[in-house]
Amino acid sequence: MLPLEGLTVVAVEQAVAAPFCTSRLADAGARVLKIERPEGDFARGYDDVAAGQSSYFVWLNRGKDSVVLDLATTDGRDRLVGLLEEADVMVQNLKPGALERLGIDLDALARANPRLVTCSISGYGTDGPMADRKAYDLLIQADSGLCSITGGPSEPARVGVSIVDIATGATAYAAILEALIRRGITGAGARISISMFDVMADWLTVPLMNHEGGNTPQRIGLAHPSIAPYGMFDTKAGPPLLISIQSDREWRRLCSVFIANPALGTDPRFATNVARVRNRAETDAIVARAFAERSAEEATAVLLAEGIAVAAVNDMDGLANHPHLRRITVDTPNGPVSYPAPAPVFAGETRRYGAVPGIGDTLG
Secondary structure, X not given: OOOOOOOEEEEEOOOOHHHHHHHHHHHOOOEEEEEEOOOOOHHXXXXXXXXXXXXXXXXXXXXXXXXXXXXXXXXXXXXXXXXXXXXXXXXXXXXXXXXXXXXXOHHHHHHHOOXXXXXXXXXXXXXXXXXXXXXXXXXXXXXXXXXXXXXOOOOOOOOOOOHXXXXXXXXXXXXXXXXXXXXXXXXXXXXXXXXXXXXXXXXXXXXXXXXHOXXXXXXXXXXXXXXXXXXXEOOOOOOOEEEEOOOHHHHHHHHHHHOOOHHHHOOOOOOOHHHHHHOHHHHHHHHHHHHXXXXXXXXXXXXXXXXXEEEEOOOHHHHHOOOOOOEEEEOOOOOOEEEEOOOOOOOOOOOOOOOOOOOOOOOO
16 A cells, blocks of 8 residues: 555646656655646646656656646635545645635635645745746746856756656655644644745855855856865766765875875875865866876775765767666556656565546546
């Protein structure tokens, strides 16, 4: 039995953040009723690379029923309220105020269904000077300051995936599970509000504290702002490699075996991480020369033998052929599609993942 079997989730959702959350609820066994407008979630049109369908939609909507409701009509709104009065969880990420403008009152819902857990996802929350703004992933990446510490020295950059949406969806999932655990003890539902901005501000605590402590982070590409050497180095042959030196003991080992200059391990300019970060350019130049003398294969073998963390700097082809990539295959209206498996692995269980619905399709 899956952990959320028997629970019903009503998802008034679109795009990425809320669908990420509810896809995980569906994976855990909940019945997810995805409320779609007659033309469908607009994320169905983001691209057409997954057997002619949107990669976003195929990834985030497996295992859900598609329920078509026109919420601009009285009948559509009444049917939604009827579903919510019987549901265990409601997740919604309509633009701020939209649910209320539809005449759906969360207080009235709580009275009609005291066990209901509601989770509303928005850009900036329910109050404050920017609460009414529409917000999407890249807008929050920019507004939170994330872009200012992402990329190389020349200009800000976006994170290469929808990091704000994914982080918000994961946060919503965790909060809903907390509420369900408490409901199991008290019998009472909950009303949760999650702001995309709050999620990113939380995740940016370390760079913010560094800024407020007088050490404003700079964009340094594939390097770590607080640790050295921790970055990418070109090899004599083969792909570049990224190493991470996490302690002064590892640094001394690197100097002895890889750099072949043990004296650098205790040199005051490099003996501690603080010193190495202060002298990052010189530290990295020393390490770079050692990498330039070896192929990627040779360098990897030496580093692994010494217990030093190393990774290839892969591209998507590297991921597609990675020996550790686990995949699942899900049915879709256009046939089966394979993509990376969810991370949790439960001992003794083999998870099955539901089909991706067409507009108005149910799992039966």
